[in-house]
Amino acid sequence: MARFSFRRKRLSFNEMTNRIPMPVDPLDFLGGNRTASRDAYAQIHGAIHGVLGEVERSISSLFERLRPDGNISDRMVLEANAELRTELARANTFSDVKRDEMLISIGSRLESLFIQQLVIAPDEEAPVRRWAALADRAIRRDLPVVSEPNHSTLDVSPNDRKKRLARWQSETDEYLETVCLNHVGEVIHGLLEEANEYAASWVEMITDLRRLSASGGQLYQEVTDAEHWSFDSDDPTVKNLLTGGQAQDIAMRILSRFQLSNQDLADIADTVHNSLAGKPVYGSNRVDPVELQELLARATAQKIQSTVSIDTGFLSLMSNGSRFGEELGELLVDMHMGAAAMEEKMWRVGDVRVGHVDSASGVGITASNLHDSVLRGLGGGRKFAAVEGHPGDNHRFEVQMSTVGAPISDLAIYRDMVNAWYAWHFEDVRSVSVNGDASGWSTSVSKESWKLYPDIGEETGVRRAIIELIDDDLKKLWNGREDIATRLTNGSFSDGELLNGVVKPQDKIVNTADPD
């Protein structure tokens, strides 16, 4: 009659070395692919096993030195025992470090998975339940005792010593594998705890997002209300020239051709994860759903912005419809009224014409008749480098939805400057004695000019040139009232109002001849 032994098979680190995989990324099963729980277990096992390989090699070398056919001293045995204990302690330390590293990585990957699933598959169940079967494999074992042979035990015949050394090595081997499996179990426990929190938070988060995006929800209102699409800026030199409805329309056209790649998705998750600065995505103290939605939107916005091809920028998106050319012309008139008007007030057209070099944003390929609309919109005359002929009978044209459009009140900077300069020279006590005398004003300007124009020597500097410029400014401001295009004032103030209060009629000529 056959006799069967039910003795448990002894664990062996050495045997496992050839049986388990050594994956480059042991946690890649968390990336959402359909890895079976058995394979996931093998990958975790392989990772912990890998870090103990160095310890195993050191232990093998130790047993090599105690070869059965050589002499052995008491000191050699003592040293071998001490070294072995050190190696076993190293095995525990290495495993602890790897376990902690994997637990951190698990948390980070699950958060990334959570964020990615929110974007692409919010309707699916949390993909973490399939790892629940791993729990059966996470068994904690007691560490076996590794004997400590003394000199008399090993100082025996070569055959006996060989057997005893083999037993000692086998105990060590079992110890290493037990350490390895216990740490695998701890990693799995950590993974399952995270997965449970993930699953519980997923349900709650989805409920919150459903509430936000449903009719009447905060997100729903934000995207449907055109007010939120106007992007007004506090900057007086910046104006959004698109209406909310137009912006919505463009957004829909952009989204119709927008697709997220896997890499984009991973980048979005990384950006959100980094911006949370340690705040968890799931769990009891997780981030607020509205904040998470905001972070997701900002990270996704970067991807949309980089995905929208420059060649199919805003203008081509806007250029649908017969009224496009006219609308564009109107936009450019607005631009002219804004930036151009401010610049003209500051520098005057004629001597220093301002190259308008801002607002580089979208490049669109548009119909060739656009050029006419643009030139009309600019009112002619003004050099506007943003429009240029294109050899392919298209026109490369750049304007951005946010462009310069200063309110009228801010167009008076130049006037204010002249006013301030004038007041400083003539309206305080310094000028009381030169009342009504043109040469006296000039004397006053020259006398005080050293405080304002420190680069000006009597002979070498540019003081006289500056006074000539100021003289010219004052003359032009007065004489040029009629030259200012009325459309620039937008009917808000008259030309007289612009200039009266800046200089008085009698102030318009400053004698540039230096009385000194």
Next chain:
Amino acid sequence: MVSQSIRDAEALTHASSKAANRIASPSVVIGLGSTSCQIVRRLDEVSSAWTFSDRKSLGFLYMDTREATRGEISRSSRFIPLTLPHFSNLRDMRPWITECVPELKNLSLSREGALGTLANAGVAGRFNYGNLRGHIDATIEQVCPYYEGVTYLRVHVIAFLGGGTVGALPVLLAALAEARGTSYNFSVVLHLVLPQRGMSRDPETTYPLQLRNAYSTLQFLRAASGIEVGKGEYTGKDSYNVTVYPDKIINAPGPHFDVALLHRSPKDSLPVQRVHVARILEGLVADAWGTGQDWWARYHETMREANNNMDARFGSISSREVGLLDGFFVQTAKQYLQNQWRTQL
């Protein structure tokens, strides 16, 4: 908070992408005055996360009449204090002084409360001219090592037009003109920060003085650009002479700058102004990257199309850094998320 954290995350992402170089042409960034030094310092801090090759293509130089500024910048930075020795140690009526002030005793009267007149900085700039030239040469050598064969760079000068330290601008431009005569070829970008009423300590008194200073400096820049007006008796030349300590005449031939940009803060707040201008500056310094790349392409296009060299000299910048386009794309992303959640949930 959200936008700040997302920006930090972007910075991290950018910092980690080693492949992309931001800077094609090395730059020296010079802050003139307290406001400008704060802006430059901000850029200095932001750029610390850039790659090594980008970072070594950037040099910073700080100049201020206020000695305390030295304590506000990093210790390794080059700082040139625009200070003068005690009057008793200076001989009066020397040309480098009298070009600025009729007599040295007037100098002590040249500050009007917190807002100094320009003369003080002008004299201090002349006194420290040797120091200034030395630092400019050393910084250029640092960002453009001659043995690497790079001989083109950009110099960005940031100055608050309403302040007093801007009075040293003519001296700085003269020093740059002299440096340009060496084996290096560089273009100068002037960043002129405009005074704003809401940002003055006392809008009723100091703001008009700031406007007056702004007007004076702008007139100097116009004159130094060689604009000819009226009879053209004195205007029309873009070179000028400056006498510096100890009575050395420096001839500064034009053109003194390639483009001057006017900056306004979107809000009447110093931190906002600092961040806003520094961000635009960051874009322009990073000429191989994003907005800077676009901007420089557009700038050269403008210069090509300009009727004369003057046409494109002055410009204004208020491009996408101001955030309107960012706002649009964030809103579009919200629309995307809404579509996803609305259809699938």
